[in-house]
Amino acid sequence: MSSGPAGQFARSSVRPITRVQQSATLRTRDGVLIDALYEPGPDPDTDLVIVVAHGFTGDLDRPHVRRAAGVFAKAAAVITFSFRGHGASGGLSTVGDREVLDLAAAVEWARSIGHAHVVTVGFSMGGSVVLRHAALAGAAHGGRTEARVDGVVAVSAPARWFYRGTAPMRRLHWVVTRPAGRVVGRWGLRTRIHPHEWDPVPLSPVESVPLIAPTPLLIVHGDRDPYFPVDHPRMLAAAARGGAELWIEEGMGHAENAADDGLLGRIAEWATASWTSATAEGPASAEGEELPW
Template structure:
């Protein structure tokens, strides 16, 4: 599903197609390094000006204006500024979904936008597919100040590619890999999916985790996730070179829909505290 290895040496553009001059609530269109137009929104939130910004990376078939994404963003905004965006192939963004490959460029563009608005501390928080993307982004962009994440949170993320061990994942693979499935994705899920297989296969989430350090990493997963069983988050946490926090949430299902306001608040608190800890060190 790719014309090249997005997460290894690619760069993304900080320049939005439209931009306000001050960090106030705004909607813009960002342009990624490979030329895809990405819709994005900024909420100043209740954090300190220039402090933490949370970049929220939604799951497959989500978008910036979906109610479950807006709910999580509203909770995050109680503690920090929040940038939401629609991955390529989703919502009003251009392009086609590559289901976790070139989406790292979408995250990079959002992080660069946060830096351009004056935020000194940027935390990426991804859900499901978005979780795999922020892990890969954290590994591939750690050397670029303007595009790197200062901390990473992966919620309900897979550890490895091509997993088909649950019925929901088998259905998702049918949607992604079959022509009829992609029609269902386009009209039923409002998601435009790239028709080609990955070439090359991108670095997997569990292979990416060791490369994220020294940035703090938080892995959040539900014990009743119908997509990915708990061996996935345990693999991710175990792969971290300098250790990662693992929150196994009892009874929680999958991704944004399953994250309570209380849990979202705890994630936002961890995101802002990760800056306090870094500056204290």
């Protein structure tokens, strides 16, 4: 697999002399081209980068994604990207399944730039993706892969698949599963959706969580989330068996649209703290390792 600008990058243990804002086209393991953007943050020498995984129907150019990236960039370098089927990326959205490959490409790019510590922050669908990605990358070879992560934040993530318990989720299922809904998705929501069902059904978020430890995990959810009620984050936290922090945010709705700058700033502080802890323990080497997918 190759990823990075124009689909390629050269792996090196030497940190680049300078880091500057740059856009890139990343190529996933299954050959999908992913639109990505790197912003160096306030300290060009920092080892920490935050990789942002947006929600369904988002992309790296959406105002709320750019706002979140701007807040995070006050604390660390930031990578934003558009999932497959979204924005300028290629392919079709699989609504959380193959998207783990998109995130893996972004994380690998971060390490190719020279960042030793990577924290992923995912919103809604992106929240389910960062959980499953961390579980899969951590389970392979003791987590010693180029796509491993050093901290995970899931914001407004579902605990289980196929949830239809709220009106917004029933509407979303119509968009994803019906031909007319996918037309609405393409032209009304700017999201190109794969027409086939999952086969096999991917590991669920609640099944993924126990596989993430000892990587630090933060679960954030609003108590007024119209998509997923608070039993979802509580299920995720319980599955972590004490290995996760849980923040239930009073008055907050759903995902990046509802996350105010104060909350985003606290998430960035948590990411920085997890990086500081990882630095004290020493970085793990990923040389020669391969992803499990």
